[in-house]
Each structure stands twice: as structure tokens, then as C-alpha cells.
Amino acid sequence: MSLRRFFSRQPGNDSQAHDEIEQAVLDEGIAVDPLMKTLGDDYYLAGQWTLMWRKFKRHRIARVSILVLGAFYFIAIFANFFSVQGLRSYDSRFTNAPPTRIRIIHHEDGLRLPFVYGLTFERDPETMRRRYVADESVAYRVRLFTRGEPYRFWGLFETDIRFYGVDDPGRIFLLGTDSMGRDLFSRMVHGARISLSIGMVGVIISLVVGTIMGAISGYFGGTVDTIIQRIIEVLRSFPEIPLWMGLSAALPPNMPIVQTYFLITIILSFIGWTGLARVVRGKFISMREEDYIMAAKVSGASDARVIRKHMIPGFMSYLLVEVTLAVPRMILAETSLSFLGLGLRSPATSWGVLLQEAQSIQAISLYPWLLVPVIPVIVTVLAFNFAGDGLRDAADPYHEG
Amino acid sequence: MRSEPLLTVRNLKKYFPIRKGFLNRVVGNVRAVDSVSFDVYPGETLGLVGESGCGKTTLGRCIVRGIEPTEGSIVLRKPDGTTVDIAGMEERYLRPQRRAFQMVFQDPYSSLDPRMSVFDIIAEPLRIHRIASTEKELETKVKDIASVVGLKLEHLKRYPHAFSGGQRQRIGIARALVTNPELVIADEAVSALDVSIQAQVLNLLKQLQADFDLTYIFVAHDLSVVEYIADRVAVMYLGQIVELAPTDELFRKPLHPYSEALLSSVPRPDPSRKRSKLRLAGEVPNPSNPPSGCRFHPRCPYAKDVCRQTIPELRSLKNGRQVACHFAEEIDLVGVPEVRTEPYRVPLSDSAVKEFSENKV
Numbered sequence: 001m002s003l004r005r006f007f008s009r010q011p012g013n014d015s016q017a018h019d020e021i022e023q024a025v026l027d028e029g030i031a032v033d034p035l036m037k038t039l040g041d042d043y044y045l046a047g048q049w050t051l052m053w054r055k056f057k058r059h060r061i062a063r064v065s066i067l068v069l070g071a072f073y074f075i076a077i078f079a080n081f082f083s084v085q086g087l088r089s090y091d092s093r094f095t096n097a098p099p100t101r102i103r104i105i106h107h108e109d110g111l112r113l114p115f116v117y118g119l120t121f122e123r124d125p126e127t128m129r130r131r132y133v134a135d136e137s138v139a140y141r142v143r144l145f146t147r148g149e150p151y152r153f154w155g156l157f158e159t160d161i162r163f164y165g166v167d168d169p170g171r172i173f174l175l176g177t178d179s180m181g182r183d184l185f186s187r188m189v190h191g192a193r194i195s196l197s198i199g200m201v202g203v204i205i206s207l208v209v210g211t212i213m214g215a216i217s218g219y220f221g222g223t224v225d226t227i228i229q230r231i232i233e234v235l236r237s238f239p240e241i242p243l244w245m246g247l248s249a250a251l252p253p254n255m256p257i258v259q260t261y262f263l264i265t266i267i268l269s270f271i272g273w274t275g276l277a278r279v280v281r282g283k284f285i286s287m288r289e290e291d292y293i294m295a296a297k298v299s300g301a302s303d304a305r306v307i308r309k310h311m312i313p314g315f316m317s318y319l320l321v322e323v324t325l326a327v328p329r330m331i332l333a334e335t336s337l338s339f340l341g342l343g344l345r346s347p348a349t350s351w352g353v354l355l356q357e358a359q360s361i362q363a364i365s366l367y368p369w370l371l372v373p374v375i376p377v378i379v380t381v382l383a384f385n386f387a388g389d390g391l392r393d394a395a396d397p398y399h400e401g
Numbered sequence: 402m403r404s405e406p407l408l409t410v411r412n413l414k415k416y417f418p419i420r421k422g423f424l425n426r427v428v429g430n431v432r433a434v435d436s437v438s439f440d441v442y443p444g445e446t447l448g449l450v451g452e453s454g455c456g457k458t459t460l461g462r463c464i465v466r467g468i469e470p471t472e473g474s475i476v477l478r479k480p481d482g483t484t485v486d487i488a489g490m491e492e493r494y495l496r497p498q499r500r501a502f503q504m505v506f507q508d509p510y511s512s513l514d515p516r517m518s519v520f521d522i523i524a525e526p527l528r529i530h531r532i533a534s535t536e537k538e539l540e541t542k543v544k545d546i547a548s549v550v551g552l553k554l555e556h557l558k559r560y561p562h563a564f565s566g567g568q569r570q571r572i573g574i575a576r577a578l579v580t581n582p583e584l585v586i587a588d589e590a591v592s593a594l595d596v597s598i599q600a601q602v603l604n605l606l607k608q609l610q611a612d613f614d615l616t617y618i619f620v621a622h623d624l625s626v627v628e629y630i631a632d633r634v635a636v637m638y639l640g641q642i643v644e645l646a647p648t649d650e651l652f653r654k655p656l657h658p659y660s661e662a663l664l665s666s667v668p669r670p671d672p673s674r675k676r677s678k679l680r681l682a683g684e685v686p687n688p689s690n691p692p693s694g695c696r697f698h699p700r701c702p703y704a705k706d707v708c709r710q711t712i713p714e715l716r717s718l719k720n721g722r723q724v725a726c727h728f729a730e731e732i733d734l735v736g737v738p739e740v741r742t743e744p745y746r747v748p749l750s751d752s753a754v755k756e757f758s759e760n761k762v
Binding site: 043044045046047048051226290291292294295296297298299300301302305309310313314397398 | 425462465466467496497499500503504506507508511512513514515516517518525526529530556558559560562563573576580
């Protein structure tokens with residue numbers, strides 16, 4: 001078998017291919033890189049990102065994580081559509097209601113399409129607490145794409161189509177309500193907007209600051225490098241929570257929600273950039289030693305060209321990994337900050353704000369569903385970490401085949 | 402051959418500062434290259450040999466200004482007869498000169514940017530120096546050089562990861578030659594390759610030298626490679642040239658004890674030959690604190706008192722030989738017997754090279 005035929009063949013059986021390579025080497029006296037076995041033109045012509053994507057796809061948990069995150073962000077973007085209540089709506093008739101049970105068996109008719117019973121409450125004669133009971137005399141079908149509370153879709157137009165709901169006057173609280181009668185599921189969906197985006201925005205700010213500082217530090221070296229590194233060390237040695245407390249205390253209490261949001265992100269990025277700066281610096285220093293950087297320099301490339309054409313493309317993938325791993329840290333930080341009452345406050349809603357309402361042992365023991373917002377936090381953080389793992393494995397597609 | 406030198410290196414030094422402590426104070430210098438002087442003549446191949454850490458790679462990189470020399474001059478003669486000292490030149494004035502001296506790197510895996518296609522890698526020097534005025538001209542030039550080094554044109558769109566070591570080295574050679582340089586520094590250009598591929602790349606380099614009137618400085622630690630390709634050889638020890646001589650003369654009759662020791666390590670497949678491998682005593686001294694007098698004296702079997710005190714200059718002897726040893730005329734050193742056929746590196750015939758270029762990427 002000639003080499004020419006060998007290279008044009010279709011990918012196939014591995015061991016067979018290996019034999020063929022050896023035969024080809026014997027035939028033509030040419031050593032063939034074993035990496036090339038079973039690989040065709042689409043591999044040879046694939047650029048960095050294509051190779052990364054292929055390697056990433058082989059990481060199953062990372063792939064699933066990306067899907068989960070995609071779903072979360074999709075829901076967050078269309079939060080109004082996926083909730084039954086608006087951000088500021090409440091229903092004082094149904095405070096601290098437990099999660100509504102969706103049923104398919106009616107006590108009279110037997111099997112039915114999913115429906116919920118009506119909800120009434122009675123007072124516990126001793127504790128005077130409301131006890132919710134199902135009113136089996138009325139049943140409301142659970143409908144998808146149904147009419148509900150009107151809202152403005154992205155502030156563009158008025159609509160009342162919601163993803164799910166029951167006919168009036170029925171109520172469906174998938175995860176129960178809080179002490180003001182707000183539907184917890186709706187609030188979680190609304191909270192996802194802030195919780196998921198604050199990580200992103202925070203990371204973008206950290207990224208810009210971190211890349212600039214890291215690049216300066218790594219490229220110029222010397223005294224500049226030493227100064228920046230010492231600053232980073234000082235920043236990193238601050239205990240985070242007291243630092244945040246101090247910074248949050250500086251925020252005026254009656255600021256509009258949007259402003260608070262941005263200030264909180266900046267506070268979070270305050271420490272976040274240091275990690276990214278370290279990564280960028282390390283990458284710059286290690287790449288400065290690469291032969292192909294030397295080759296470009298010897299070819300006459302200016303510093304700007306070397307950075308633009310060789311160094312930045314070289315560390316973009318690593319930066320992506322760092323960003324993916326930094327987002328969950330931001331999300332956790334926001335959650336803790338809001339949980340401590342230092343971050344956002346009602347009516348702004350984030351997962352941390354929701355958890356803050358579950359702070360007392362009494363609330364948790366009486367209304368355990370208030371703890372449910374922990375679940376999306378855990379899932380998101382895990383998904384980001386798994387995705388970051390997968391990306392890290394894929395970030396350097398040129399080592400190991 | 403003895404025309405005006407193409408490259409004149411005088412007293413070239415490269416010191417790497419050793420920094421210590423919290424304030425990064427300089428506590429000493431590693432003298433990687435310490436006062437090196439030599440000439441390179443047009444059309445020749447100067448081999449640069451020595452053991453690991455002797456400074457030969459640093460010297461090569463200084464000459465192409467990949468790293469900044471600490472001191473000394475590197476004078477390059479341009480085709481129009483004018484000379485230019487590139488040692489102390491500011492980078493922005495140096496940049497236009499760079500097309501005249503290029504480099505082929507040791508490791509074909511790290512010397513090509515994995516994120517660029519082969520076409521872009523070869524085209525980069527042309528783009529930097531704006532040698533091609535149109536995209537079409539650029540393409541023609543890249544394709545020309547690619548076929549000269551034996552790359553298939555349809556593979557120019559591929560990325561380096563699609564190629565084996567030998568093929569990558571061809572890409573590296575194409576990149577070095579695309580600006581039509583006068584001087585090419587090959588830094589261990591074949592040492593990372595399989596032995597069978599080494600011969601092909603060496604032959605390619607020889608072929609290119611003949612075709613394009615190239616001058617090579619060939620850095621290597623493998624003496625048989627140097628014997629095959631170099632016209633003259635400079636032997637380096639601890640940052641200095643200890644002997645410089647035409648290849649044949651050096652191999653047959655070394656004048657410096659270090660050259661002798663180095664040559665005795667060359668394997669020769671001659672069963673009748675008695676193996677008299679000279680073993681050097683001791684370690685390579687620390688280049689930040691070299692021995693007094695002759696730097697080789699602690700390991701030299703012929704060392705006398707004067708070697709410990711007086712530094713031997715690199716002096717010229719007959720036949721264009723230079724040596725830095727007090728006793729070069731007195732001691733009788735053994736070289737290696739001539740072996741006409743290359744022992745384990747059978748050079749391919751021209752037809753084989755041709756066939757190879759046609760068949761292979």
C-alpha cells in the first residue's frame with residue numbers, strides 16, 4: 001500500500017490502520033506520525049477551535065453540563081414566560097402555602113389529564129397557623145401556553161401568555177409560596193436572571209482588568225511585575241466576607257436596584273480579577289519562551305504583532321477555561337453576599353435573596369420548601385465546574401491525540 | 402573561498418544575570434557566551450559543536466538577535482558590499498535587516514505556531530517585510546518555496562499538527578528561506594528527528610545551499626552530522642571557542658585536548674578499531690564561576706601549571722586553523738579515522754530525494 005493511498009483512505013479500524021502504517025513505513029522508508037492513524041483531511045485542516053470542540057464533545061459530563069446551563073440561561077432570559085407571577089406580584093390569601101400537588105387521579109372521575117384542586121385553608125386552633133387543604137370540589141386543569149397574569153415581554157409588548165398555569169381562580173404554586181404569598185418557583189425563575197448574569201458580568205469586568213494587569217505584568221516583567229504581583233497578593237490575603245461587608249456598607253441603602261446590582265458586581269470583581277491576572281501573566285511568561293514566538297521575532301515581527309497574532313490566540317482557550325471556572329465562584333459569592341443581607345434586597349430577587357428568607361430555623365422547619373433555591377445554585381455551580389473541566393482538557397488540543 | 406567574510410563576530414558576550422532574594426539583586430552572571438570571535442565566509446557551512454550547556458545555542462540565538470547580546474559586534478556584509486553591525490542595533494532599525502539572516506529551530510514541534518496554517522506560517526515573514534505586493538504574488542512565493550523544500554501544495558492549508566517531525570522541519574526551513582536570506586542559522590536542526598529523517602533533511606539543506614548560495618551556521622552536538630555537513634567546525638567549551646578548523650583536519654588531527662575528547666565519543670562501526678574512549682574527569686564547571694587560566698584545565702589530561710594561571714588565546718596556526726591551547730604544537734592528539742561511507746546515516750541519492758519530495762507531503 002503506498003503512502004498516497006494510505007492518506008486518502010477512509011478512517012477505519014484502528015489496529016488495521018496501525019499495521020498499514022507500519023507497512024507503509026517499511027515500503028517507503030518514511031516514518032509516519034502515529035497521531036495520524038485513522039485521521040483524514042478534516043483533521044488536518046481543522047483549526048484550533050474545531051479541534052477543541054471535538055475534544056470537548058468527548059467529555060460527556062461537560063456536554064450534559066453545557067445543556068443544563070443552556071436550559072437555565074434560556075429560562076432566565078424568558079423568565080416572565082416561565083413564571084406564573086410577576087416579580088412584584090403577591091397573593092396575600094395564600095401565604096406560606098406548600099407546593100401544590102399536581103394530580104392525575106380525580107377522586108370521582110378517576111384518571112384525568114393533570115389538574116390541581118382548589119386551595120382553601122383552615123386555622124389550627126392551637127397555633128393559629130394556617131393549614132392549607134385541597135378543596136376537592138373544584139379542579140383546574142394544568143395548561144401549557146395558557147393565559148395568566150399579564151406582563152410586558154422584554155418591555156416590548158404586552159402579553160399574558162405564560163408557559164404553564166391553571167384557569168382562574170385556581171392557583172398553582174409548584175414550590176409553594178413565601179410569607180407574602182409570592183410563588184417560590186416564579187421567584188426562582190426571576191432570581192435566575194440576576195444570579196446567572198451577575199456571574200457573567202462580574203467575570204467580564206474581572207476579565208478586562210485581569211487581562212490588562214496580567215499582560216502588563218507578564219510582558220514587561222521586572223519592577224512592574226513585582227509591584228502588580230505584590231498588589232495581587234495583598235488583595236488576595238484580605239478575608240473576603242469582611243471586605244465585601246465593608247464595601248457593601250458604603251453603598252447607600254436606597255439606591256435603585258440596577259445600580260446596586262452593578263455596584264455589587266464591581267465589588268465581586270474586586271478580588272476576582274486577581275486570579276485571572278495570574279493566569280494571563282503565567283501564560284505570557286511561558287509563551288514568551290516558546291520557539292515559535294522566537295521564530296516570529298527573528299522573522300522581524302514587532303512586539304505588537306507577536307502579541308496579536310501569536311500570544312493572544314494562544315491563550316484565548318485557557319482564558320475561556322478560567323472564565324468558566326470563575327463564573328460559579330462569582331455566583332456563589334453573590335449568593336453568600338445576598339444571604340448575609342449585604343447584597344441585593346427584596347424586591348430584587350436572586351437565589352441568595354430567596355435563601356436569606358430561609359435563614360431562621362423556625363422558617364425552615366415550618367416551611368421547608370423555602371430551601372429549594374439551594375438546588376439551582378448547586379446545579380449551576382456544578383455544571384460550570386464540569387464544563388470548565390471539559391474545556392480544560394480540550395484547551396490544548398495539540399498535545400496527545 | 403577566502404573572500405570577504407559574510408559575517409564577522411568579534412568578542413561577542415552574553416551574560417545571564419543570576420538574581421536572588423526579595424529584591425532580585427544580581428549576584429552573579431552565567432557567562433553563556435564569553436568573548437567569542439569568528440568569521441563566516443559566503444557559501445560555507447560553519448559547524449558549531451560542544452556539549453550541552455556550552456553556549457552554542459545561545460551563540461546562535463545572539464547572532465540572529467533572538468536574544469540580546471551583552472557585548473561585542475556582529476557585522477554582516479550585505480550583497481552591495483556595505484556592512485552593518487547588528488549587535489547593538491535598536492530593534493526598529495534591525496527589523497528591516499532581519500530578512501537577510503534567518504533561523505531554523507531545533508524542535509519542529511514547538512517552533513511552528515499550532516494555530517496557524519502552514520501557508521500562514523510560511524507567509525508570515527513575507528507579510529512582515531512586505532515583500533509581496535499583492536496577495537497573488539504572496540501565494541506564488543509561498544508555493545514556490547514550499548515545493549522547493551518538498552511540501553505538497555495542497556497541504557498548505559493544513560495545520561502543523563497534521564505533519565510529522567521531518568515534514569514540520571521542512572516547513573520551518575521554508576519559513577527561514579522565504580525571505581531569500583544570505584545566512585541561515587540552523588540550531589540543532591536535525592537533532593529532534595528520527596535518524597532516517599535526519600539524512601533527508603540534511604540532504605535537503607545541502608541541496609538548498611547549492612541552489613540558493615546559502616551560508617550556514619550549523620549548531621549541533623552530533624559530531625557525525627557536523628562531519629557530514631560542515632566545511633569548518635568551531636568547538637565550544639564553556640562559552641568559548643577552543644578550536645576552529647576545517648572539518649577534515651579537525652576530525653583527523655584535533656589540536657585541542659577537548660576536541661580530542663569530544664571526537665573520541667564518535668561511534669565508528671569498525672570492529673578492528675580499538676575503542677580508546679577518552680573519559681573526561683569531573684563535571685563541566687559552573688559557567689558563572691569558570692576556572693582560572695584555561696577553562697578546560699581541571700579536566701584536561703595534559704594540563705600543566707601554566708594552564709592554571711594563564712588564559713590561552715585563540716591563536717591562528719597554519720591551514721586556517723585556530724586553537725586556544727598553550728601546548729597545541731607539543732601534544733600529539735588522536736582524531737577519528739576517516740570513514741568514507743556514512744556509517745549509520747546513509748545519505749539518500751538525489752533520485753531518492755526527488756522521489757521523496759514527490760511522494761511525501
